[in-house]
Structure formats: C-alpha cells, structure tokens
Ligand SMILES: O=C(O)CCC(=O)C(=O)O
C-alpha cells in the first residue's frame with residue numbers, strides 16, 4: 001500500500017469543523033438500463049438529483065478488474081518511479097496538485113486521453129510491461145463505458161422527446177471527441193486525528209465540465225455529492241433521512257456505490273439550465289485507500305455549445321452565449337476547482 005508522505009496539514013485543505021458531518025444516504029436513484037421505463041427515470045434523476053447509480057449495464061467485470069489491478073500496481077510503485085510518468089500537463093501522473101491553478105488534495109492520479117494514438121510508454125515503463133498491454137486494458141474498459149454512456153445519453157434524449165436521439169451521444173462517438181479518462185488513488189490517510197485535523201480533502205468541491213462523467217470506485221467511501229433541495233422537495237425518503245434539510249436546503253451525501261453517472265456543465269447548457277451540473281468532492285478515508293476510475297465524455301474541441309432549440313419552450317430564451325468546447329476548456333483551465341465556470345458564459349450574469 002502506498003502512503004504519499006506524512007500529511008502536510010499546513011497545505012492540504014480541510015473541512016471547516018463547524019460544518020455538521022456529512023450524512024450517509026443510499027436511497028439515490030438507481031437506473032436499471034435493461035428496463036423499458038429507464039428513459040423516463042433517467043430524465044427524472046437528472047432533473048431532481050443530477051446523478052444516479054447504473055445497474056444492468058454491459059461493462060464486463062473482467063475489464064473493470066483488469067484495469068483496477070494495473071492501476072493498483074502502478075500506484076504501489078515507488079514515488080520516484082511514478083514521477084517519471086508525470087507531470088500531468090495535462091496527461092500523465094499527478095500527485096497532490098490538481099489542475100494548474102493551485103488546488104491541492106490528498107490524491108495521486110493518472111490522466112489519459114481516450115484518443116487511440118495516445119502513447120502509454122511512460123506508464124508501461126513504471127510497470128515494466130509492454131505499452132500495448134496497458135493500451136488494451138484501458139481501451140477495453142473505456143470502450144465499454146463509452147458504449148454505456150451513449151446508450152444512457154440516447155435514452156435521455158428519448159425521455160426528453162428530442163429528435164434525433166443521438167444529439168448528445170454523437171458528440172462522444174465523433175472521432176474527434178475530446179474525452180479523457182482519469183484514475184484517482186486516495187491513499188489511506190494516516191490517523192489524521194493525530195494531526196488534530198478532521199476530514200482532510202482528497203479532491204475539493206467542483207462540478208465536472210464535460211458532457212458526462214461515469215465513475216467507478218472500489219467500494220470505498222469518500223465521494224460526497226451535494227444534494228440540492230428545493231423547499232417542499234417531493235421525495236419522502238429524503239424527508240425521512242434529512243429532517244433538518246428543509247431548513248438548510250443543501251447538504252453533502254456520502255456515496256459508496258459502484259458505477260455512477262454524473263450530469264455535467266455542458267449538459268446544463270444544452271438543456272438551458274434544466275439539468276444542473278452536480279457538485280461533488282472526495283474526503284480521505286482513514287481505514288482504506290480509495291481507487292476511482294472516471295470516464296469524462298466530452299465533445300470535439302470545435303463543437304459549438306448552446307441550448308438545444310427543441311428543448312426551449314415558447315418564448316424561452318437562451319441563458320447562455322454560444323461557445324465552442326475549446327473556448328470553454330481554455331477558460332476552465334485557468335479557473336480554480338470550486339469556481340462556477342459557467343458564469344462567464346451566462347447571458348444575464350450569475351443567477
Ligand atoms: O475520485 C473520485 O471519486 C471523484 C473524483 C472527481 O470528482 C474527478 O476526478 O472529477
């Protein structure tokens with residue numbers, strides 16, 4: 001097992017101890033992809049939660065296990081070796097530093113392009129294997145997750161009664177799709193009580209920019225998703241679990257399930273704000289290390305992003321200025337993790 005170094009608590013962000021500790025909440029939407037009504041349930045889950053757990057998908061367990069075991073081998077290598085596969089600028093190995101704007105967390109990660117020409121040599125050297133074997137493991141998993149993502153996005157379009165139904169999925173299927181794949185490893189954090197610190201941040205609060213994120217984790221808690229509650233939210237389950245929520249309206253839930261779909265910033269724009277991108281973060285775990293693998297499905301760089309006319313009702317006007325994914329990425333690159341990146345592209349200022 002890898003331990004990065006002793007926690008440098010002067011530099012790593014911590015959670016303000018005055019906040020109530022986050023709640024466990026497992027009654028989140030579960031979408032069974034084999035069921036005919038899944039298209040309507042996907043729309044409902046995106047509107048009310050911005051995320052859902054996926055079951056009965058066709059991502060083979062052997063692809064998941066193979067890639068997870070390669071990732072564990074990589075992250076178990078000596079730091080001096082792993083650093084040879086860095087820095088993550090943007091692709092490569094990164095340690096504690098997230099992005100280029102000064103965010104840090106108790107995490108090490110590998111960021112890869114899903115482009116078929118991507119060179120795996122530096123990762124293969126750390127593992128002492130042939131780069132083609134790493135490419136095959138990544139491609140098998142990513143292709144299966146991409147296929148599942150397209151199926152979800154087509155059901156989403158169907159549920160929204162948009163024609164053609166490939167309006168979102170074609171962006172991921174395009175050979176120029178700017179999709180990325182990320183492996184995050186949160187080493188088991190040494191007893192942080194010793195350092196008089198609670199809740200060290202693994203990955204700070206943010207929303208993901210692309211179209212969708214599909215996240216698989218090794219069943220270790222850490223991920224938290226911000227649940228936004230409108231006054232009088234109709235779901236009785238939530239009232240039972242969060243009786244104090246109607247006053248606070250917003251609260252983090254801790255999530256340990258396995259394959260999870262998150263709705264992102266570009267879908268927020270394409271639906272003219274109907275689906276909100278969902279805020280999430282990762283806290284460290286003092287008992288177990290967490291491994292997560294995330295496929296971020298993105299559009300081609302030159303793709304013009306704007307609300308879909310077929311979703312605009314009556315006199316409804318666009319909340320956003322049109323932009324290309326390249327312009328958005330360029331601006332996101334300069335932003336801090338927690339910033340609202342959409343504000344710059346809103347027509348009427350922050351809401
Ligand atoms: O590692 C996780 O579980 C989530 C990380 C995350 O949100 C991200 O990489 O965008």
Ligand SMILES: [Fe+2]
Nearest residue numbers: 206207208280
């Ligand atoms: Fe994220």
